[in-house]
Amino acid sequence: MEIKKTESVDIERVKWALALIGFLFVSGVLLASFTFETAVEDQGLSDSQISENNSGVEVQEQPEEEVVQEEQQEQVEATPPPTEEVVEKENEEKEPKAAPPVAPPPKVKPAKKKAKKAEIIDFPDVEASFPGGAAALQSYIVNNIQYPETSIDMDEQGKVYLSFVVGADGTISQVKVERGVSKDLDREAKRVVRSMPKWVPGEAGGKKVATRCRLPIVFTLN
Template sequence: METKKSNEKRLDSMRMPLALTGFLFTGGLILASFSYVTPVEEELISQASAGDEVVHFVQEEPDTPQNEPQFDEEEYVAPPQAQIDSIDNTPTPPVAMPPVPPPAPTPGPTVIRTPPPAIIDFPDVEAAFPGGQAELTRFIVNNIEYPEVSIDMEEQGRVYLSFVVEKDGSITGVKVERGVSKDLDREAKRIVRAMPKWEAGEVKGKKVRTRCSLPIVFTLR
């Protein structure tokens, strides 16, 4: 029993070396089969090396066809590009609105102006100075002031005036119809405006506006 166990241990210890030996032997056989050359092959190789002529194989390039169409090379032209103007980002100024017109004024009460009564040149009864022509002459002589400039210039003459005697006797619209000088004309108008109220003229018994004329004489002595 012990002898059998010892044999098994011996076999186990020799198993690995035997396997390695088998691998080495098999590899040697494979290598020898590739390197072994037969005598016939050696003779063929020697004949080939001692041959009279070595054949060179030259690969010829295919002939270019003579009538191959030629293609003209066209220059590539880029299509025109549209020019884009720069965008103005400036804000548009606000549109000024026209000012609102003020409301129309409310119309006030309508004033109807009655035209003044007509001035009568030839009334039935003439307008007169209070007291008559004598009092008129006395008033002019007592109130006249001969201008100093007219005295120095020796200006004298007759100034014709016209004026209107209103219905109440007041005098309006004094006007020089024919004068002598600026200073004498001014003094004549002053005298007429300074007169008291006259007696108004009449037409068919009613007082009317009457136009009168009066000459004032300036005389140097």
């Protein structure tokens, strides 16, 4: 009796083990088939989506390329050809510019030294005099005076007072009418004084100096 119980127990254990193995095998086959189908569907969807996207991209990009090409053609056609002026300006810029001529420095003339004016003395130690004295002076005036015709016609007479400078060398200059009679008589009196020869110069401190002299000339009609 004990031997039978042991055999039955062993058979039961084997059955359960086989059943468990079969269940696991079936479950594994089902799981593998389900996973394979899901992967195939996902791959099919991704491929279709990719093909659709690619086809859509091709449809959208084709007109953009044509528009860009047309715009480029329009820009190329709208660009004017370079004119001759631009070419000439480029040539001018390439040509080296000659350096401007250097102007010579301005010539500086040496400043002329102004001659120092001699001091005119009104009251020298020795007065200037006509060569030969007062009588010779009176004779010179009478012999050289020319009475103006207009003054004769108008009966013009009088005394013309003149002043002049006798330089250190005896020359006469700066003849002026201090008090006159008429225009014609004054002009004649100045002419006579200017025509005189050199005087004997005056002296101051033992040296010949320029002095100022005064002389009256009388005009009378006989």
